Amino acid sequence: MEFRRLAFVAAEVPQARRAMTRLIKLYGQAPAEEADIIVALGGDGLMLQAMHRFMSSGKAIYGMNRGSVGFLMNDFSEKHLRERLRAAELTSVRPLKMKATDQTGRVHKAVAFNEVSFLRQTHQTAKLRISIDHHVRLEELTCDGILLATPAGSTAYNLSAYGPILPINSPLLALTPISPFRPRRWRGAIIPHQAQVTIESLEAEKRPVAVVADHVEVRNIRRVEIAEDRKRSARILFDPGHSLAERVLAEQFRF
Structure with a gap:
């Protein structure tokens, strides 16, 4: 494909905005709805915003790093x-x-x-019940929270919480506790991607919890149901030799 019509989007930081101005002078700027491709300038936060914004359009997104982390960027x-x-x-x-x-x-x-996170809102630890496909697997988990990560998100918050890194094309999800107190030795689970995960707050009023889906936060939650969305996807482009699969693999050998 020729990619004649490019649409640039940029994070609200000076280096990203300056880069967009220069690139528009070089390559032009098409309206996003008419573009052949979206070029995102910023960090992983901007890339996630672009993925949410354009996932229903079918347009591919090519990111270039003008932010800090840039795991999803070229x-x-x-x-x-x-x-x-x-x-x-x-x-x-x-x-x-x-x-x-x-x-x-x-x-x-x-x-x-990236992930859906269930997090305590106050000094009180959360008490949660975990079910997989409507079958209770953990009757009570006392913790700061828990998260369910995709393979793409397994190197983000999930990794910081000592969760496993998943190969990008694996049909798996990572269920990872955050600072578990009881059962203390439980370190999470790897589950099939088609599974439905239900997390219930056992003492919602006394121990309020919030849920965060990427950048969307909802507070005072009693129950959350999470499953893979099989009807939608984001299309991301990477330079040869620097694919997301390669980055996920390489991340497992960093110290």
């Missing part, structure tokens, strides 16, 4: 952009869909490409 360069786009390798990433019910009975829905 190296920045103003030169030969269209040639890089033509040579780039495509990765499709499916999000998780979340349905959370708060203490008033209101239902909140969101999707997450």
Whole structure:
């Protein structure tokens, strides 16, 4: 594909905005709805925003790092952009869909490409019940929280919580506790990607908890149901030799 019409989006930081201005002068700027491809300039936060914004459009997203982390981004360069786009390798990433019910009975829905996190809101630890496919697997977990991560998100918050790194194309999800107190030795589980995970707050009023799906947070939650969204995906492009699969693999050998 020629990628004649490019749409640039940038994070609200000076280096990303300056880069977008220069690239628009070199390559032009098409409206996002008419573009052949989206070029995102920033860090992983901006990339996640672009993935959410354009996942229903079918447009591929090529990120260039003008932020801090950039795990989902390619190296920045103003030169030969269209040639890089033509040579780039495509990765499709499916999000998780979340349905959370708060203490008033209101239902909140969101999707997450990295993880859905269940977190305590106060000094009180959370007490949670964990079910997989409607079967209770852990009657009571006392902890700071728990998260369910996709393979793409397994190197983010999940890794910081000592969860496993999952190969990007693996049909798996990582269920990882955050500072578990009881059972102290439980370190989480690797579950099939088609499983439905239900997390219930056992003492919701006394021990309030929040749920976060990427950048969407809902507080005072009683129950959350999480499953892979099989109807939607984001299409991401990476330079040859720097695919997301390669980055996930390489991350396991970093110290």
